[in-house]
Amino acid sequence: MAQGAEPVKKRRGILGALALAAIAVGLFWGLVVAPPDAYQGQVQRIMYLHLPSILTAYLSYFLVFIGSGMYLWKREKRDDILAHSAAEIGVLFTALTIIEGSIWGKPTWGVWWTWDARLTLTAILLLIYTGYLMLRALIEDESRAASAGAVLGIIGFLDIPLIHMSVYWWRTLHQPPSILQPNKPPWENVDPTMLIALAISFVGFLLLYFYLLSLRYRYGEMRCAIKARRLAQEN
Amino acid sequence: MGPWGFVGLAYGIVWGVILLYAVSLKRRYQRAQAELAALQPAGRDEKK
Numbered sequence: 001m002a003q004g005a006e007p008v009k010k011r012r013g014i015l016g017a018l019a020l021a022a023i024a025v026g027l028f029w030g031l032v033v034a035p036p037d038a039y040q041g042q043v044q045r046i047m048y049l050h051l052p053s054i055l056t057a058y059l060s061y062f063l064v065f066i067g068s069g070m071y072l073w074k075r076e077k078r079d080d081i082l083a084h085s086a087a088e089i090g091v092l093f094t095a096l097t098i099i100e101g102s103i104w105g106k107p108t109w110g111v112w113w114t115w116d117a118r119l120t121l122t123a124i125l126l127l128i129y130t131g132y133l134m135l136r137a138l139i140e141d142e143s144r145a146a147s148a149g150a151v152l153g154i155i156g157f158l159d160i161p162l163i164h165m166s167v168y169w170w171r172t173l174h175q176p177p178s179i180l181q182p183n184k185p186p187w188e189n190v191d192p193t194m195l196i197a198l199a200i201s202f203v204g205f206l207l208l209y210f211y212l213l214s215l216r217y218r219y220g221e222m223r224c225a226i227k228a229r230r231l232a233q234e235n
Numbered sequence: 236m237g238p239w240g241f242v243g244l245a246y247g248i249v250w251g252v253i254l255l256y257a258v259s260l261k262r263r264y265q266r267a268q269a270e271l272a273a274l275q276p277a278g279r280d281e282k283k
Contacts (some may be wrong), residue, residue, distance in 0.1 A: 031242070042238035046245045053249070092256055096249050103245040107238060208253070215260055222267040229274040 008218075015211045022204035026197065034197040046104040048197050051179075052205035054097040054122075059209065060090030061129065061157050068153035071146060080146040081220035083153050087132050089212050094126045109173055117166040118174040121159060128156035142227070 030048035037044030067083030070076065101119065102112045113119065132152045139145035167176040179186045179198070186195055236244070 027246075031246075043241050045242050049245060049249050092252070096252060099248055099252075100245045103241050103248075107236075107241050212257065212260065215264055219260065219264045219267055222264070222271050226267065226270050226274060229271075233274070 012211065012214050015207060015214065019204060019207035019211050022200060022207055026201035026204045029193075029197040029200050034194045035191060037194075040108055043104060043107045046100055047194075048201040050097060050100045050104060051198060052202040053093045053100065055202065056205045056209045057090050057093035057097060057125075058160055059206075060086045060093060060213075061125075061153075061160060063213075064090060064129070064132075064153040065157040068150035071150045072154075077146075077224060078221075080150070081217055081224065083150065084136060084146075085213055085216040085220050087129050087149075087153060088216060089209065091126065091129045091133060093209075094122065094129065098122060098126060114173055116173040117170040118163060118172055121163045121166055125156065125159045125163065128152065128159060132156065 026048065030045055034045070034048075036042045063086035064083045067079045067081075067086060070079035071083060098119075101122075105114070106112050132149055135152060136145050136149045139148060166172060167174055178189050179195070190198075
């Protein structure tokens with residue numbers, strides 16, 4: 001076994017265990033300890049999933065943006081693997097955000113889906129990065145797939161500021177931010193117990209995200225090594 | 236469906252899908268690891 005392999009595996013194991021612990025505490029805090037919302041009642045508890053999952057998706061697309069930019073600049077395979085790995089997990093968290101939002105929307109707005117600006121832009125984000133993954137799978141030439149993916153990965157990221165600003169720029173059904181408001185600390189709007197539930201849940205999502213990313217990145221590295229070895233054996 | 240029904244549905248889907256993804260990723264990872272080991276020249280090992 002190569003030097004440094006065991007510590008990486010051990011660190012990943014610790015990260016996974018910490019993620020599980022934070023998720024368990026977050027579930028308990030969000031479902032048991034935090035009070036129901038004064039207006040929305042119990043369904044507001046979906047917020048402890050909804051906000052962490054979209055923030056995790058944004059982080060993932062930020063890493064796609066960085067990895068893609070670095071790949072186009074330096075042409076290093078590791079940057080492409082990072083972008084590809086982050087895009088796959090970003091799609092997972094974006095899809096989950098839309099599903100949670102839909103389930104939250106039904107009892108709150110009376111509909112599972114509406115063509116609201118924020119919802120539509122988030123659906124476009126999901127389509128862009130699903131397209132990214134399809135593009136990567138369809139182009140056989142690895143270098144061309146990586147370059148085309150990098151361009152789409154960078155362009156797709158431009159949708160995120162639009163999603164964030166959509167509730168200010170257009171009249172939307174989706175509420176404006178209740179926690180991150182300019183000139184107002186979060187505890188003036190939200191019960192501190194709810195903020196703690198949200199913070200713990202977010203930490204759980206982040207730890208889980210980095211665990212999955214580490215596993216997916218290593219998988220990408222191994223796929224490259226397999227292709228290189230096969231090529232060497234053929235020649 | 237009552238309010239707790241919607242909460243249960245959201246939590247169930249989210250953690251169910253994440254669990255499925257983690258299991259499928261782990262399987263892909265293990266398959267790649269085995270494939271790589273099979274292609275490895277004798278006496279050498281790849282980092283995990």
